[in-house]
Amino acid sequence: MQFAFDSMLGLGLLACAAGVFWSRDLFRSVVMFIAFGLLLALTWVRLEAPDLALAEAAIGAGLTGVLLLDAIGHLRQHNEHSPRNHWLLPLLCCIALALLLILSFNARPEASISLPQLVAESLPESGVEHPITAVLLNFRSYDTLLEIAVLLVAAVVAMALNDGLAAAARTSTEQSNRDPVLAGFTSRLAPVILLVAIYVLWAGSYMPGGAFQGGAILAAGLVLLKLADFHIERYAESLLRLGLAFGFLVFLAVATSVMIGGRPFLTYPEAFAGQFILFIEAVLTFSIGLILFSLFNQSPGQEVPHDN
């Protein structure tokens, strides 16, 4: 039974990917991509990675889908030029690549240390009970610190590419065409989304969940509010700029302040590790939500491109 389910799921993933790659219409490609994201979330459940399933459902299927649909909506024609004519050589190369990858799986070296065992042994010292949160925010917190820095850089580049004039023109032209059903629905849904985001953040310390999933849900809520024409970006402009860097700065401040006590960079005192991690996670959730929202919000507007 499980074998049948796995086979169907794997073939479904391949079929959705084929749909993304080879359907004529770009809109259909994007819809197939969202379906691919949902199937991938199921796959993570099968691989016993519920954290990844949560993140994939919120980010891969949800947020990326919205970004892609928004980009498609601003293209004038969906049809593209016919693809390149030569296909035999790339096809052979790609088949060879797939075979090589699969063959190399069998030749992988044995691990000299068992990481899961190491994590399980050090879990009591980390301050949280959920191993993935412990890895992300204690054992390998460098990764997380650099990740929030990467997100911040992406948001700053997006701001630099966005011309303020277009944004101003957009807000002035898009007034009061608010859909009452969407607006009413969103205004009731927003508090629930916020609550879910906070719950997922809180749950992260002892079960699947955490800052990334919570941040993604928060960003999805903000995007929904924006799509329902609530103009939150106007209230949020100054708050946004502060919030974008807030997560990174607080994380860095905590990471360096422990050095005053003579500890190495990014190691928390064991007695307070749990509180430190929860505090950093809360700030990270806020910042990740705002950064992902601002990447959506900064997208160039829909004015007709110059014909030249």
Place this chain on the structure above:
Amino acid sequence: MTTDFWFACIGAVLIAMALFTFIRHTHLLRRILAFNIMGSGVFLILVGLAQHQRQTDPVPQALVLTGIVVAVAATALALIIFRRFYQLSGRTELDEDQQ
């Protein structure tokens, strides 16, 4: 064949398919999609192969979680650059790719 190994193989096939699309199609949006699916293939290999014939491993899972969030930021940035390019030039392909 275990579940983990099966999905690692699916990941390998996804990477190859995405690479083929990347070479063959010139539309930038299609390339961004291919890039994303290639990333998903890499994630499947990372988790699937690490857990093959071993226990559930939180370390690659945490790395992939970081990867998913960075991938969405990279996609969003790529889309912003693509839309700016389209806004300024009205084209959806790079100069080098035009036949």
